[in-house]
Amino acid sequence: MLIKNRTATKAINKRYIYAQDGQLLLSKQGNWLHTDASQMAYADWFPEPLLVAEWAGEDIYLEVIAEHLETPLTPYHGREMMSQLTGSETDLLGRALQLSHWLKDHQYCGRCGHVNKLLQGEYGMGCPACGHKQYPRLSPCIIVAVNGPNGVLLGHNKRFPAGRYSVLAGFVEAGETVEAAVHREVLEEVGISITNLRYIDSQSWSFPHSLMLGFLADYEAGDIKVDNTEIDHADWFQEDNLPDLPPSFSIARQLIELALKKQTKA
Numbered sequence: 399m400l401i402k403n404r405t406a407t408k409a410i411n412k413r414y415i416y417a418q419d420g421q422l423l424l425s426k427q428g429n430w431l432h433t434d435a436s437q438m439a440y441a442d443w444f445p446e447p448l449l450v451a452e453w454a455g456e457d458i459y460l461e462v463i464a465e466h467l468e469t470p471l472t473p474y475h476g477r478e479m480m481s482q483l484t485g486s487e488t489d490l491l492g493r494a495l496q497l498s499h500w501l502k503d504h505q506y507c508g509r510c511g512h513v514n515k516l517l518q519g520e521y522g523m524g525c526p527a528c529g530h531k532q533y534p535r536l537s538p539c540i541i542v543a544v545n546g547p548n549g550v551l552l553g554h555n556k557r558f559p560a561g562r563y564s565v566l567a568g569f570v571e572a573g574e575t576v577e578a579a580v581h582r583e584v585l586e587e588v589g590i591s592i593t594n595l596r597y598i599d600s601q602s603w604s605f606p607h608s609l610m611l612g613f614l615a616d617y618e619a620g621d622i623k624v625d626n627t628e629i630d631h632a633d634w635f636q637e638d639n640l641p642d643l644p645p646s647f648s649i650a651r652q653l654i655e656l657a658l659k660k661q662t663k664a
């Protein structure tokens with residue numbers, strides 16, 4: 399996926415992603431990438447077909463269709479579709495969904511309330527009245543797999559289905575470093591202090607605009623004491639007693655697998 403200037407004009411083939419009411423619209427054959435522009439009315443807040451990225455040699459555009467407009471297409475949940483994709487397809491669809499959320503949430507200037515306009519060439523919304531600019535919002539979020547003497551630390555978040563466990567995660571606060579956020583989140587959520595923090599990988603998580611920053615760490619001190627606001631149970635798990643885990647395309651799962659490998663080596 400190649401993200402480029404919005405007005406980049408190169409004579410290459412175009413394809414289109416149609417979205418409506420926060421869902422994708424699929425063709426009769428079940429495709430989410432369409433060969434032609436939709437020819438349908440756009441949502442009030444959606445100004446023009448938006449270049450998402452160049453992908454597989456084609457320019458991919460997003461079109462957001464007017465809400466409640468009846469179409470012969472099939473609505474499909476974007477997150478569900480992403481779970482069925484791999485690699486750069488996931489990135490492309492994730493970016494399209496994220497851009498559509500951003501446009502919808504930035505129709506008005508956050509400073510003076512005037513109607514915003516899409517900036518020329520840039521991925522940004524500008525206010526014609528006061529000049530304030532707003533860019534796609536990204537929320538950095540740390541996620542960390544902690545290795546201890548008795549396994550990998552996994553927690554059950556109150557929002558998870560019963561039996562599902564994952565590594566700990568949380569948003570970076572204003573003015574905070576990413577590393578400090580990792581230490582703080584683990585201490586807050588389960589009362590454990592950690593050491594030997596190593597950055598592993600990142601993943602864009604477009605629900606709606608998180609940027610996941612993945613770490614491995616080692617247990618340093620403390621007994622598990624869950625905060626009961628986000629995490630209601632946490633424990634150390636090994637390869638032979640794993641609970642239900644997040645899907646394999648998530649960075650959470652990749653960190654868990656990596657931490658388990660380190661356990662086997664230890």
Ligand SMILES: [Zn+2]
Nearest residue numbers: 507510525528
């Ligand atoms: Zn303004």
